[in-house]
Amino acid sequence: MYKYLFGPVPSRRLGMSLGIDLVPKKVCSLDCIYCEVGKTTKLTLERMEYVLFEKIKAELEDYFAKGNPDPDYFTFSGSGEPTLNSRIGDVLDFLKEKRPDVPVSVLTNGTLLYDQSVRASLLKADLVLPSLDAALQGSYDKIDVPADGLTLDKYIDGLVEFRKEFKGKIFLEIFILEGYNDSDEDIQALKDAVHRIQPDRVQLNTLDRPGTVAELEPASFELMHEIAVKLDYHDVEVIASSLHRRDLLAFRTDVEAVILETIARRPCTLDDLAAMLGLHINEINKYLDVLEGEAQIERVLLERGWFYKLKKKPKLH
Ligand code: SF4
DSSP, X not given: OOSSEEEEEEETTTEEEEEEOOSOTTXXXXXXXXXXXXXXXXXXXXXXXXXXXXXXXXXXXXXXXXXXXXXSEEEEOSSSOGGGBTTHHHHHHHHHHHOTTSOEEEEOOOGGGGSHHHHHHTTTOSEEEOBOOOSSHHHHHHHHOBOTTOOHHHHHHHHHHHHHHOOSEEEEXXXXXXXXXXXXXXXXXXXXXHHHHOOSEEEEEOOSSOOSSTTOOBOOHHHHHHHHHHHTOSOEEEOOOGGGGGGSTTOOHHHHHHHHHHHHHSOBOHHHHHHHHTOOHHXXXXXXXXXXXXXXXXXXXXXXXXXXXXXOOOOOO
């Protein structure tokens, strides 16, 4: 079992992706209300070697030595904001040296791109997927809860600068939350920001796992499609339903089975499952997503958070 590598996991946006976790849970520059990892416990803009480069390198060397098949992508993602790790560029260089043919993607909130050294460290990536959930200060503060000093202008200007310097692809994710960032003013401001940033693609996404605020509801596909039209951009994609994940090549039925067996014994939280099964929470989340979509499991909100349990089958008369 690795501590910093997870998967390969079936990802809605990247196929089979080997995750590389560069920060511990939960170091981030934002504390988004929809975060599926949990609440940010270290809200910061300070870059440090949160996970030592040598430790990540050792796990990758072991992964390669074991003859594992190459994933579709190596992806920096995981328990927080990966660009907060000051050695992200070194990990990227190492991957490019060892597996030059496997593309590297970076799932980032994009907030640190105002920093020239962060932009420089990502230049060798193939695909960067930053997010921007709001372009009005009030909505941004409400949804993303930024670290002190992280103004919206600084954030958007960083994305604009990065687009000018980066030769790879940029897919900008906008997370739609009904009642939070779907007003006409919000969409107009987002449209202006998107047209300034000029990403290769905009991806509209919504909640499929519980966030840190209990009452959040996913946006409907109708609303997402409406917003896609209003953005009036040449490439806008509404992310497909999570149920398609099962169709991905390496959806592991053994992992699915062990999750089902565990929660059949007693309801568990995401953290319980991660501790018991030794799997990364992001990995478990992908499977819970499919199982919930297929109505095999359900969740209940108790004092310690969301618990997952098998869904009772309706009685037949
Ligand atoms: S930026 Fe990502 S990791 Fe950080 S709080 Fe938001 S959703 Fe969670």
